[in-house]
Amino acid sequence: DTAVSQTPKYLVTQMGNDKSIKCEQNLGHDTMYWYKQDSKKFLKIMFSYNNKELIINETVPNRFSPKSPDKAHLNLHINSLELGDSAVYFCASSLRVSNEKLFFGSGTQLSVL
């Protein structure tokens, strides 16, 4: 019954590989987000989708491609993984754009070796 669920929780992979992280929310929200938390615990927004449309795209390498097949899902695909991609990636959702309550998933810890 988790509101915002991400899979996998942990992901260990080699440099150069391609990997995906999946996110699903069962709250009926319109807006979903990806945040990255680096090794110093700093959290920064990467992307936001509203009803399957991209509305926020921060300065993120092209190797990162979000995909929203429907408004309940927002996946993150990463090509050609680099050591610097190691981080915790959080999915979040909110009822709508400009809604102040964000609900976070439990995060995916990505380790690139």
Add this chain to the structure above:
Amino acid sequence: AQTVTQSQPEMSVQEAETVTLSCTYDTSESDYYLFWYKQPPSRQMILVIRQEAYKQQNATENRFSVNFQKAAKSFSLKISDSQLGDAAMYFCASLGGATNKLIFGTGTLLAVQP
């Protein structure tokens, strides 16, 4: 542009005592919200308290309260009667009404001593 600054990388408090975590912010938006999030070792981001900028009254949630000084752009969190379970990383964050980007500070790691 929005920025959030937390000047205390680490804080420590004795169990049952009170501690205040500092936060300052800057925003060009007239309509915004401020938050404190708690991140325990489990990694889950937990909303502790939120404040609407248009409200003068300081938000409170049980043992947690804020001191919101709009003119000074200050938003500190006070934890009363600290408990061992309060030990975590605390993030201050701001959300602009127009941009809908939640901008985080760098966090304060709170230790609670028994």
